Amino acid sequence: MSLKILRPAPSSLHPNANNVQLDENGKLRHFLSFDGLKADHLTEILDIAESFMGVNEKSSKKVPLLRGKTVVNLFFENSTRTRTTFELAAKRLSADVLSMNISTSATTKGETLLDTLRNLEAMQSDMFVIRHADSGAAHFIASHVAPHIAVINGGDGQHAHPTQAMLDMFTIRRCKGDFTRLKVAIVGDILHSRVARSQIHALNLLNTAEVRVIAPRTLLPERVESLGVQVYHKMDDGLHDVDVVIMLRLQRERMKGGFLPSRDEFYQQYGLTQARLQQAKPDAIVMHPGPSNRGVEIESQVQDGPQSVILQQVTYGIAVRMAVMSLVMRNAGASA
Amino acid sequence: MSRILIEQGRVIDPANNVDNITNLYLQAGTISAVADHAPDGFVPDEVIDGRDLIVIPGLLELSARLHEPGKEYKATIKSETRAAAAGGITSLCCTPDTHPVIDETATVELIHRRAEDAGFARVLPIGALTRGLKSDCLSEMATLQAAGCIAFSNAGRAIKDTQILRRAMQYATTFDITLILQAEDPWLAQGSCAHEGAVATRLGLNASPVAAETVELARLLALVEQTGARCHFSHLSSRRAVEMIAAAKQQGLPISADVAIHQLFFTEMDLDGFNSQCHVKPPFRSQRDKEALRRGVQDGTIDLICCDHQPHEADAKLQPFPQTEAGISGLETLLPLTMKLVEEEVLTLSQAVALVTHNVAKVIQQPLGSLTPGHSADVCLFDPNAYWELEPQQLLSQGKNTPFAGWCFQSEVQQVFLAGERVFRVDYNTVE
Structure with a gap:
């Protein structure tokens, strides 16, 4: 048998060694995502x-x-x-x-x-x-x-997109206070959205009572429920009784590649209209990370209406x- | 050429049902005998103490990208055959996606000549199934076969036109040619770099569903059924694919299959933190898939194990994950990982050896991968109880890209012979 020099095991690493954004005391060194955050x-x-x-x-x-x-x-x-x-x-x-x-x-x-x-x-x-x-x-x-x-x-x-999600959390906290009693619905193209992934993660970290996603299956990633959300395909069901509605931008190029048949059909099924908003709580707020497409995912009347906090989000x-x-x-x- | 006696090693030769402590006699570049006593008149020039070592046929690798000619900044035939020897591999089948593509006899000859000049391992070129790998015209398969191509493949590029694919299979059967195919639907896998599942969903990576494999496999199997072409399916990644291969074998189709060894150790979870060393194609899938692949290897549904060797320059992995190149430099971890499956009691020792030697030789129909007297003296001696830790910079391959950095292995290659010549010895860094 040959003689081997055994190298010592990799030096004792601090518990956050696998998470590049935390330092050895668990403080935020970089801000990259919500992975490993509390x-x-x-x-x-x-x-x-x-x-x-x-x-x-x-x-x-x-x-x-x-x-x-x-x-x-x-x-x-x-x-x-x-x-x-x-x-x-x-x-x-x-x-x-x-x-x-x-x-x-x-x-x-x-x-x-x-x-x-x-x-x-x-x-x-x-x-x-x-x-x-x-x-x-x-x-x-x-x-x-x-x-x-x-x-x-x-x-x-x-x-x-963690800073976007944080400003959304800030907006929700300012408008609604306690997360543990809130129902939040995120509507639209979850599949392609970094904003949605970060919002879901942040909302769950803050112990939000219920996080919902509302979209057709082509715009939902596989196993999306593993992120900690309830999945709805029908807008009216998903909006029922929620405190916060977050609309996502629909990119024009989604009509290619078979994600959606047309913008019209998307608006009919998932556009946020004043009528649909009635399903939510009367004091529900409407958010959008921008830039929004009026008449594609959101009706102008809603975007400019009293429940919209879209411009506050920017501030x-x-x-x-x-x-x-x-x-x-x-x-x-x-x-x- | 010298006469070598390897004394009192544990000789494992699955092709001949040998697993004994005995002697191995090499003479004139061939296996002379596996026996307790010397053949008549055999006087060794060199005696090697084989005690505590395992003596097996030199390994065969079915899927090696050597990158020469064309991408010598990634690897050369010399660098990779040397790495192969260090990994106990004496025969390498190189994929046809070189530049130029292996669709002309001149390229085959060039590869043979470079391999002979280097002298570390035998290189067996796999010919391009279609000209330029462009999937529209058949390559000159019969001519390339005569020049030394041992099988034909399209290097992982799907032939979308089913009629061309069918004719390629028909033409191959005319000349008793083996096809090596990878089952990946080009549309379902387009732009993907991960398995479609919870991890890719969380990391926001474009993902390839299991159906990318099964849809294409179903199409290929339907054509095998109709043409009778002898097809080998390379790099399975999912439980469903293993089931389909098992069913097709049950049906009597002339097929075989392999898995890349890393698929038996990693899952989608290992992509966490965007670890680009775990970017492979097909992607690491779920725990259930990994377990099914292990069972497939165990029960023989999967005929052989390869390492799907893809050496890359450092920059190829120093990018945001989706931009990195897929693949692992695997020649030097093939044997230690295969033996890990023995240590983990997934395989018997004899099974494990067969999966990387004789079973590969059977698929490419070459008289290799055994210790049968008269066959080329390709032999690997390894120590099953040498503990070592993998440090990528110490790999001899030009590609240091491996996700196994820091892993501890038990088996270590000690000496390797190619046609009776020593091509690797662990205590010498280089072989003159």
């Missing part, structure tokens, strides 16, 4: 966001929490709303902000995603906000950046993103 993490973000609401209402809207820090918005996919609210949030925290729209064709010219990152690191950045068309892109980047850099997922493929988005940025930057500073 209700406390979410509540902390919501509470901090609440404290920033005051800042945003003052005439001078700046706080110096990120002074001297450089935030790079790296958008590999088009976005207006998310990018601008991240920009505003960073500026209100007094950070220097650089926004880059990198079309995917530029990266296929030979520079790999890692090359792009190394270049930006070399410019002494402190935080990356990433939007990318591939699921897992933010995880990939967080796993490969220099240790002092914090990464925030601004939406990756069909996987997660709250700034406070919530300020909260996330200041929190992960503080934690990054602590562990670096």
Whole structure:
């Protein structure tokens, strides 16, 4: 038998070693998804966001929490709303902000995603906000950046969009308070929606009484119930007695590939009209992550109606993103 | 050529029902005898102490991407045959998706010559079933067969036109050719990188349903039934596919099947955290599928195990998960993993050895994979009680892409002979 030198087992790793977004004390290092997070993490973000609401209402809207820090918005996919609210949030925290729209064709010219990152690191950045068309892109980047850099997922493929979900939670908490008594319905293209996945995850972490999805089977991922939702195919049944209705955007290209026969039929079956909204509780709120398609998934009358909180969502988005940025930057500073 | 005596090893040769502590005699590049006493007049030039070692035929790998010619930045015939030898593999069937594709005799000759120059392992090219793998014209199968192609495949690309597929099968039977096919419906699997199930749903990955495999398998089996073509189905991934293969065998169809060894160890759960080393095609499926694949190997529904070797450069796996290239560099883990199935009591030792030697040789109809006297002296000696931990950087393959990093293995290849020549010895890093 040959003599072998036995290598010691991999060094004793901290319990969060498999979760790149948590540090050894379980604090949020990056914000990539809700994987491995607890209700406390979410509540902390919501509470901090609440404290920033005051800042945003003052005439001078700046706080110096990120002074001297450089935030790079790296958008590999088009976005207006998310990018601008991240920009505003960073500026209100007094950070220097650089926004880059990198079309995917530029990266296929030979520079790999890692090359792009190394270049930006070399410019002494402190935080990356990433939007990318591939699921897992933010995880990939967080796993490969220099240790002092914090990464925030601004939406990756069909996987997660955690800051959007947090601003939705913030909106719900402000309007409805306690999650444990709420019924929430998410309507539309769940299959392709990173927003829906993150909302479902967050709502469950906050112990929401009931989370429903309403969609035809072609727009639901397999085993969607394993995410912790009740599945409804009929709009009237699914909306019955809910406190919150979240509509999702329907992409035009879904008519190709056989997901849906037509926009008309989708609107007939799943469009949120004033009449349909009667199924929900009288004080139910209507949300939409935007941009919405009037007459495709939502009736104008509903979108502009008294139950709609769609514009508040946008306003709250700034406070919530300020909260996330200041929190992960503080934690990054602590562990670096 | 020297005469070698391997003394008192546990010789396992499933083709000849041998499992004894005995001696193995090699002479003139061939197996001379498996016996307790030397054949008449045999005077060894070298005696190898086989005590505590297991002596088996050199392994055969049915599905190796060697990437030469065309993608030498990923791997070369030299680098991969050397890795094969280190893994106890003496014969490699290389897939036709090289650049140029293996659809011309010149490419076959080039591969043979490079393999002979390297001298570490025998390379048996699999010819392209259609010209350029484009699925519209048949390749010159008879000519390629004469040049040395041992089977034909379309390298995992589905032939969508059922008429072309049927004629390819008919033409193959004319020349007694074996086809190696992968069952994956191109539409159902389009753009996918994971198994359609709870994990892909949570991670938001485009997923391939089990039906991608079963729909295509049903189409292929229907044509086998009609044409009588001898078909080998490669890389099964689901419980339903194993059941369909079992039923088709029951019916007497001339088919065989394999599974990639990693499918017997991983499931969809291993994709968690977007682990790109677990990006394989077909994808890792559910626990139930994994268990059914293990049972299929156990009961013989699945005829052989391969490693589906796909070495990649580091960058190929350094991307967001959906952008990474699928595949595992597997030559050096095939034997240790197969032996793990013995340690886990899924297989008997003899079964395990047959699955990576004799059973592969039977599918490609080559006189390999056994210790039959007169056959090429392709022999692997391994220590079943050597504990070691896999560190990817230590792989000899040019591709260090493996999800088995940090795994501890019990079996370790010690020495390997190809046609009586030593091509690997564990205590030498290289062989001159």
